[in-house]
Amino acid sequence: MIAIESDQKMKEFGEKIGRTFRGGECIELVGDVGAGKTTLTKGIAKGLSIDEPIQSPTFTVNRMYEARDGLTLAHYDFYRLHDAGIMANELDEVANDPNTVTVIEWSGVVQDVLPADRLTFTITPTDEASRNVELIAGGNRSRIIKEQLV
Numbered sequence: 001m002i003a004i005e006s007d008q009k010m011k012e013f014g015e016k017i018g019r020t021f022r023g024g025e026c027i028e029l030v031g032d033v034g035a036g037k038t039t040l041t042k043g044i045a046k047g048l049s050i051d052e053p054i055q056s057p058t059f060t061v062n063r064m065y066e067a068r069d070g071l072t073l074a075h076y077d078f079y080r081l082h083d084a085g086i087m088a089n090e091l092d093e094v095a096n097d098p099n100t101v102t103v104i105e106w107s108g109v110v111q112d113v114l115p116a117d118r119l120t121f122t123i124t125p126t127d128e129a130s131r132n133v134e135l136i137a138g139g140n141r142s143r144i145i146k147e148q149l150v
Contacts, residue, residue, distance in 0.1 A: 002133045014043020024098040031123035037105045072100045079106040
């Protein structure tokens with residue numbers, strides 16, 4: 001469990017994570033509305049040298065950003081979907097692309113297509129500004145990333 005004391009610390013944690021990525025990583029973000037999932041993604045984007053503003057894809061389902069070293073950050077938010085439909089096919093393809101870092105919020109409707117080797121961050125508020133973050137690695141590659149972070 002990692003204790004994060006503020007939004008700024010959440011972004012810094014995300015930046016640390018993003019700097020470790022080389023492409024092909026899949027990140028699942030779990031937490032209630034306002035837990036800090038998009039804030040963490042903003043930090044990941046900074047670690048991937050993305051300068052443009054990161055916006056929550058709640059209404060658009062996904063957003064793509066060009067990152068360093070020819071990588072792409074694919075940010076998905078399935079909050080408004082009750083059935084993934086064709087988005088499940090797209091996510092399956094993107095999440096297995098070695099040149100893409102995939103971040104998924106509200107992944108319940110796409111659990112069947114998520115790669116087993118993914119890093120799941122469960123974010124739990126402890127008060128108005130602080131969060132606890134639990135990391136669960138689903139495979140060897142995710143375990144290596146987790147070990148670098150904790």
